[in-house]
Amino acid sequence: MTPEETKAFEEKIRAYVGLENGPPKRGNDDVNESMIRHWAEVMGDELTTYTNAEAAAATSKEGIIAPPAMLQAWSMEGYPMAANPAQDIQRQLHNVFDAHGYTGVLGTNTSTEFFRDLRPGDQVTAHTIIDTISEQKATARGIGYFIETVTSFTDQNGEDVGRQVFRVLKFIPADGANDSAGADAADNTPAAPTRIPSPRGHDNGWWWKACDEGKVLIQRCQSCDTLRHPPRPMCGECQSIEWDSIESTLDGEIFSFTTLHYPKIPGYDYPNTVGVISLSEGTRLVANIVDIDYEKVKIGMKVKGTVEQVDEKTMLPVFRVV
Structure with missing residues (x-):
């Protein structure tokens, strides 16, 4: 873009700052014990204040509460957003970015505050605004802008129950150069986009290295032999920090599983079926389920995994129905 074009573009996107994403949206369902139980089961959370009314009544909570992390779930759109998502203000803003070559999108971070516990019968309403748009940034993913939205959550009495700040990066993919990035499209063939690289740190780098070599390892406590995944430094059963692994x-x-249709992130195939797989060793793993129509996938199906190269840079376990 020329300086004049950049200025005009930035004036256009900054006109969205301060706008409400749409009318306040009340969740389709009130807070209820069934959804709390499903959440706790999938997350493997055995805290009795979520699922055991008698035990919860004997605690300081004095009854069942919803896991705080479910706050946003009570007002999310659900499956309709995959087929025909409403063109709210945020999606209109993203369309402006897309039209100017900023086709990449990456959720970078979120921060959430919880003001009180939610209980069965509470009604949650979400109020979202476009809060800020950064100056143009040069990032490892490409040149782009950070967009922050702020969502306030209220209950049936209009009282605040939580607040969430969500930050995304809209960028021109660095490996998919175009005129907006200053490249000549006639002389450059954009490279195929790759998946978002795995975060590798001190506690999980060894797991990803094994994956690169075609193996899936499961961390094992050397004190009590408890298996655990994902990798972490301490055993949840005996608190030992001594461990090894098995293949x-x-x-x-x-x-459990879900099929992603939207938004379509470069580097991934859609529909994208992602499953929580119960491994025969006793731990669970999140991975893609491939080579089957997503409408035919069922909970309880037996699967077999292999570690495969899913793009130029990434080896991952994938599972097929057997």
């Missing part, structure tokens, strides 16, 4: 056979069954 998984990648035999398992589908414990």
